[in-house]
Amino acid sequence: MKRIAVDAMGGDHAPQAIVEGVNQALVDFPDIEVQLYGDEAKIKQYLTATERVTIIHTAEKINSDDEPAKAIRSKKQASMVLAARAVKDGQADAVMSAGNTGALLAAGLFVVGRIKQVDRPGLLSTLPTLDGAGFDMLDLGANAENTPKHLHQYAILGSFYAQNVRGIAKPRIGLLNNGTEETKGDPLRKETYELLANDKSLNFVGNVEARDLMSGVADVVVADGFTGNAVLKTMEGTAISILGQLKSSIENGGVKAKIGYVFLKDSLKVMKSTLDYSSAGGAVLFGLKAPVVKSHGSSDAKAIYHTIKQIRTMLDSEVVNKLVQEFVAKEVQVDD
């Protein structure tokens, strides 16, 4: 049985969306058990599942504007902190929250803890490509500064994730850079390029440019946390802006535009669903001793369901255990 600790109080639509997503997941996945941390009375309003689910009541929760590290230290009874502690104490195998991202990162690092050999766990998400296959990118902002060694570790982490969770046999690893030529970039990129090219366990395909990410130029894209964060937010901002612009062009286009919209509606839906990647689950703080997954703050029940599904796949494939073995083996090699 896979035991998942869920922060029922985090996110814009908590606890309703969280609990409804959990209800559906419990129906579809008979091998999971869910612990819901939060306000018992509120959770019960929405909980229809009766088996393999428990509520651990707490009145305290972390707010979206709380200062992350401080909140983790001072709000020891918060639903998110208790859920993370359950993993540390061996009561649960993974933790999920749609709440304060920084606080979940802090809880992951300081409560769940990192794999000893991974210096800086990275935030990983599966992002959309035009062919629907998607790509994994990390670090998306867990760290503001990274070394070549961190980026090498991200390549290994990303490769394991794509292989075990997304079922890609030999994931193509790309290094995000300001040009595709081998000699491009700053010292961080140049040194990382060397490390990746010399690691024969990786299917390294070289430098990739941000312009080509949505064309599926790699299965895993490695970036420092600052740049990865900027790229992720640019993708989000540009997509939202263009779709918003499309909407307002239609709304301000008079009767003609509205007639056109009626006919085009289905095609626009196809387009939107290609861009909507919530079915790939949430963002994983990867490199920790257990899966710690952040679902988007605006998650609805469907997004929560997919995040639970993603966690189940992570547990089923034992990707974290495999990672530990890989890093131990690499350490032994280096020590030889």
Add this chain to the structure above:
Amino acid sequence: MKRIAVDAMGGDHAPQAIVEGVNQALVDFPDIEVQLYGDEAKIKQYLTATERVTIIHTAEKINSDDEPAKAIRSKKQASMVLAARAVKDGQADAVMSAGNTGALLAAGLFVVGRIKQVDRPGLLSTLPTLDGAGFDMLDLGANAENTPKHLHQYAILGSFYAQNVRGIAKPRIGLLNNGTEETKGDPLRKETYELLANDKSLNFVGNVEARDLMSGVADVVVADGFTGNAVLKTMEGTAISILGQLKSSIENGGVKAKIGYVFLKDSLKVMKSTLDYSSAGGAVLFGLKAPVVKSHGSSDAKAIYHTIKQIRTMLDSEVVNKLVQEFVAKEVQVDD
């Protein structure tokens, strides 16, 4: 008379698009004079203007796949190099090319030369916002590494550009960061924040996130060249991907989608024109002794025309001279 040296041989549609853009600019702007560098016979095929235009014939040109610094050194008679040299020798006041970006940056730095007090000229473009006003961003990739001092200089450069070329009285300067709070970012961002906040000549509005750029959160956005380049290319890639996806959704949507498209066509054109920012001109390598402007490689005659117009505004407003005075004054202050 404003004398503009034009590389007629650079870009995907050279020399036709270049010469046709110049023809139109010469009609509309009686205060400019254009020197066309390149293959005389080919240029003459398209040149309709007869006054205030000269052709300086050369058979050599820099190709898009030439190694930039090497090309500048070895192809001394290339159209781009001769155009840059005309500025250095006082024969022209500005240079424009739609050719190899790296080579133009190298020609700008090594032939035209930087303003003494500007350590690292930055690549600046005006990018689209949803309200149509646009924002200027630099450095977009002239440098792979930057210091806080460089970023401070970019803020001054961007502010002068927005004020003089775009007519914004007190441009709002934002620092691209991984969060809006004052304490966010790596040491580069934190030190830059201090410098910008303490420079009372700037209208600094604090940190801005990549997600909000197209919403017009600032008039000028300051970034290091590596991140700026990644953000620019992500914007381009995402926009192209979404519009391509929209197109294929319509094409594969059957008769219904095609009928819808006929009705919606005008609204979609409005949307595309908001995103098309070629009317703002090309990318300026800013911080040099004269305007050096790169028009997009795929530029058509209209884009070339707008780049010439932009250069004329730069010369008319004497933005480069004003910059020199500003940096000399700042240097004197520091020496006090």
